[in-house]
Amino acid sequence: MVTLMPVKFFVDKVTDDLYILRVDDAEVAYFEALWEIAEGVTYNAYLLVGDDGCILFDSWKARYADQLAETIRRVIDPRDITHIVIHHMEQDHSGALPEILRIADFRPEVLAHPMACQMLGSFYRVNAKVRPVHDEEELNVVGRRLRFIYAPWLHWPETITTYYADHGVLLSGDVFGGFSSPDKIFDDDEEVVEKYLPHVRKYFASVIGTYRQHVNKAVQKMAGLDIRVIAPAHGLVWRKDPRRVVNYYDALANGSQERGKVTIICASMYGECLHAARIVMNELKKRGANVKIYEFTDTSRPSISDLLGDVFNSEAIVVAAPTYESDVFPIARWIIEIVQKKIPSSKSVLVISSYGWGEQAGKKLAEMLRAAGHDIKDLLLFRGRPDSETEEKLREAANKLLSDG
Numbered sequence: 016m017v018t019l020m021p022v023k024f025f026v027d028k029v030t031d032d033l034y035i036l037r038v039d040d041a042e043v044a045y046f047e048a049l050w051e052i053a054e055g056v057t058y059n060a061y062l063l064v065g066d067d068g069c070i071l072f073d074s075w076k077a078r079y080a081d082q083l084a085e086t087i088r089r090v091i092d093p094r095d096i097t098h099i100v101i102h103h104m105e106q107d108h109s110g111a112l113p114e115i116l117r118i119a120d121f122r123p124e125v126l127a128h129p130m131a132c133q134m135l136g137s138f139y140r141v142n143a144k145v146r147p148v149h150d151e152e153e154l155n156v157v158g159r160r161l162r163f164i165y166a167p168w169l170h171w172p173e174t175i176t177t178y179y180a181d182h183g184v185l186l187s188g189d190v191f192g193g194f195s196s197p198d199k200i201f202d203d204d205e206e207v208v209e210k211y212l213p214h215v216r217k218y219f220a221s222v223i224g225t226y227r228q229h230v231n232k233a234v235q236k237m238a239g240l241d242i243r244v245i246a247p248a249h250g251l252v253w254r255k256d257p258r259r260v261v262n263y264y265d266a267l268a269n270g271s272q273e274r275g276k277v278t279i280i281c282a283s284m285y286g287e288c289l290h291a292a293r294i295v296m297n298e299l300k301k302r303g304a305n306v307k308i309y310e311f312t313d314t315s316r317p318s319i320s321d322l323l324g325d326v327f328n329s330e331a332i333v334v335a336a337p338t339y340e341s342d343v344f345p346i347a348r349w350i351i352e353i354v355q356k357k358i359p360s361s362k363s364v365l366v367i368s369s370y371g372w373g374e375q376a377g378k379k380l381a382e383m384l385r386a387a388g389h390d391i392k393d394l395l396l397f398r399g400r401p402d403s404e405t406e407e408k409l410r411e412a413a414n415k416l417l418s419d420g
């Protein structure tokens with residue numbers, strides 16, 4: 016028997032003429048086939064009903080094309096769509112476009128970055144009418160004032176945003192988005208926002224992290240706009256306090272850290288590195304540190320995207336992993352390669368490594384993290400299980416790790 020998950024989709028008014036069309040993807044387990052998201056994700060498209068036509072901004076994943084068509088029909092006849100704006104070609108937002116173009120009789124003109132205009136044909140083999148827009152171009156479309164603002168690398172090179180000037184709405188695409196399917200559409204409820212923000216950090220770390228400097232540039236570029244609503248392509252719509260998500264993103268991009276937060280990344284085949292990592296953890300906890308530990312062992316395989324979310328704003332990280340075939344234990348190597356790219360530098364680091372006959376892993380891990388701009392406070396290497404002298408060194412290293420140490 017095949018059990019189909021019920022699909023939740025919503026329509027709500029953002030302004031008197033702009034609708035959010037949101038689907039909650041509860042089927043996705045790994046965003047981009049990579050990032051574990053037990054909390055799910057939403058795809059937000061928007062529909063602007065103008066004087067002499069309608070504009071669809073983005074769409075949903077291809078899997079939900081029929082539901083998007085049905086949702087659009089709740090508001091308008093799809094043949095009334097005169098324009099489609101593509102902010103970002105990634106298939107979680109563009110996948111349903113062929114179906115929408117089909118039910119709109121291929122009449123809509125597609126407005127997008129020149130690169131996205133080219134990609135559309137190659138991604139979907141459709142012959143749509145395309146009109147490339149340039150950075151800061153202002154257009155009057157269906158009687159509404161739109162300004163297209165490029166946001167390169169947020170999250171691909173072809174990414175744009177739209178400022179809907181009549182109502183001060185920034186349709187921001189991926190930027191200012193987050194994981195999870197919040198209980199509400201808007202940021203009106205503080206409890207919902209508090210619960211949501213860690214999913215924003217996790218999304219930022221795993222999806223935007225590599226391009227974080229472009230967030231600062233985008234925020235500067237948008238500083239002069241009177242933004243009253245931020246309408247991203249994932250997660251909550253910010254109408255109560257749009258500055259809050261802008262400041263949150265800006266702070267993450269600047270590498271702001273939570274003082275006293277330490278994330279321990281521990282990979283351990285037979286428990287030797289784990290034994291050492293737990294000594295460090297207990298010592299840090301005694302000092303009142305906020306410690307998160309991720310244990311990759313023969314019985315547990317935690318979420319790497321949760322780990323990235325925690326590492327992102329940690330003051331310090333502890334990496335514990337053994338030597339494996341004269342190299343770093345593979346899972347640890349992979350995680351640290353991701354950390355090198357996606358995580359802001361200048362964290363205090365303690366590297367711990369157990370080995371049987373060669374010390375390569377610990378030394379390589381320290382080199383990798385130093386090369387990424389982190390501050391290696393200590394490197395502790397030991398054969399097999401740490402002896403009492405090494406245990407004492409582990410406690411000392413834990414006490415030196417934080418800024419008040």
Ligand SMILES: Cc1cc2nc3c(=O)[nH]c(=O)nc-3n(C[C@H](O)[C@H](O)[C@H](O)COP(=O)(O)O)c2cc1C
Nearest residue numbers: 283284285286287288337339340341370371372373
């Ligand atoms: C498959 C495998 C490969 C290993 N390769 C090496 C190696 O190349 N060099 C080395 O010094 N030790 C090697 N070891 C030994 C481990 O590094 C050592 O047992 C260590 O104490 C394991 O720590 P852990 O329990 O935290 O994983 C290997 C162990 C295994 C199981």
